[in-house]
Amino acid sequence: MIKEGVQPLDSLRLVANYAAQAPCYVCEADNTYDAELCRQCYAPMALSHQAASQKIRPRLLATIGASGAGKTVYLGMLMDMLSRQPDRMQMLARGAFSITLQQSTASALARSEFPSKTPSEPDRWNWVHCQIRSPSFKAPLDLVMPDLAGEALLEEVDHPYTYDVIHPLLSKCAGVLILIDAVKLQSGSLDQDYFTMKLLSYLAEIDERPRHGWARRPIGFVLTKVDECEECFLDPAAFAEARAPGFWRQCRERFRNYRFFASGVAGGCAYRQTRAGLVRVPLRVEPRGIVEPFEWLVQQVKS
Numbered sequence: 001m002i003k004e005g006v007q008p009l010d011s012l013r014l015v016a017n018y019a020a021q022a023p024c025y026v027c028e029a030d031n032t033y034d035a036e037l038c039r040q041c042y043a044p045m046a047l048s049h050q051a052a053s054q055k056i057r058p059r060l061l062a063t064i065g066a067s068g069a070g071k072t073v074y075l076g077m078l079m080d081m082l083s084r085q086p087d088r089m090q091m092l093a094r095g096a097f098s099i100t101l102q103q104s105t106a107s108a109l110a111r112s113e114f115p116s117k118t119p120s121e122p123d124r125w126n127w128v129h130c131q132i133r134s135p136s137f138k139a140p141l142d143l144v145m146p147d148l149a150g151e152a153l154l155e156e157v158d159h160p161y162t163y164d165v166i167h168p169l170l171s172k173c174a175g176v177l178i179l180i181d182a183v184k185l186q187s188g189s190l191d192q193d194y195f196t197m198k199l200l201s202y203l204a205e206i207d208e209r210p211r212h213g214w215a216r217r218p219i220g221f222v223l224t225k226v227d228e229c230e231e232c233f234l235d236p237a238a239f240a241e242a243r244a245p246g247f248w249r250q251c252r253e254r255f256r257n258y259r260f261f262a263s264g265v266a267g268g269c270a271y272r273q274t275r276a277g278l279v280r281v282p283l284r285v286e287p288r289g290i291v292e293p294f295e296w297l298v299q300q301v302k303s
């Protein structure tokens with residue numbers, strides 16, 4: 001038993017801990033120190049704690065595009081490839097949560113399935129915090145990337161501030177990859193063209209500063225599913241110009257730093273009858289053009 005001396009009460013300790021607030025890395029709302037997700041935007045609070053524990057602030061990048069454009073498959077495959085290849089660019093995941101996206105994509109593809117659709121609720125999105133190393137970099141680059149749902153993006157673009165996470169995220173992003181379904185463009189559907197035009201005007205209006213705004217930030221356009229659209233793989237810029245004239249023009253008029261890429265994860269697809277009905281499944285995994293757009297974006301962000 002202690003007769004003399006000051007013994008802090010447990011309740012006081014609790015109050016002190018709760019008084020210490022941590023700002024969210026994305027939206028900057030104050031959160032209690034033990035919150036798992038930001039109470040306002042649902043970004044993982046681990047991002048803030050990890051950023052606070054190191055000297056360099058991680059840069060934010062985003063992969064955006066319509067629902068079904070192939071964002072989840074692309075990002076999951078990219079992470080898996082970067083975390084395994086010893087030469088070129090390497091990725092080191094920071095925090096266990098950063099591995100979930102690549103794990104769920106790789107395990108679905110190993111079962112000859114595509115990963116399930118990204119839920120539109122932000123508290124269920126996967127985030128990746130990683131460190132990128134490359135023989136051409138002097139110091140590693142810390143990056144944070146979420147896997148957003150296309151429905152949420154569309155809702156936000158049509159009705160700004162519906163989702164607390166998207167506006168602050170895209171304001172702070174150093175660059176984006178915009179994924180566009182090449183198969184839909186090839187079929188003559190203009191949905192992808194309209195959606196990309198909306199995304200581009202949303203970005204342009206988020207930050208209109210001539211030097212630091214989106215007009216000068218890097219934008220990589222990635223035309224996806226090239227296994228079903230060889231024409232696009234050969235010359236993605238010419239394909240976009242011919243099939244998506246709306247966003248092509250907008251891009252030339254409003255943005256300075258952009259490039260076109262083509263990518264594919266599957267090597268052919270088929271339909272399989274399941275209890276849920278007919279589902280599209282990959283026949284083989286044959287990644288093409290996965291690392292190139294990301295490598296370009298990272299180099300632009302670094303320079």
Ligand SMILES: Nc1nc2c(ncn2[C@@H]2O[C@H](COP(=O)(O)OP(=O)(O)O)[C@@H](O)[C@H]2O)c(=O)[nH]1
Nearest residue numbers: 067068069070071072073114225264265266280
């Ligand atoms: N042919 C083909 N289809 C793909 C490829 N990647 C994705 N898909 C199809 O597109 C669907 C949506 O992909 P997903 O990554 O979930 O799109 P998201 O909504 O943008 O995240 C998948 O279920 C597949 O049917 C690909 O590389 N080739």
Ligand SMILES: [Mg+2]
Nearest residue numbers: 071072117118
């Ligand atoms: Mg998705």
Ligand SMILES: [Zn+2]
Nearest residue numbers: 024027038041
């Ligand atoms: Zn937040």
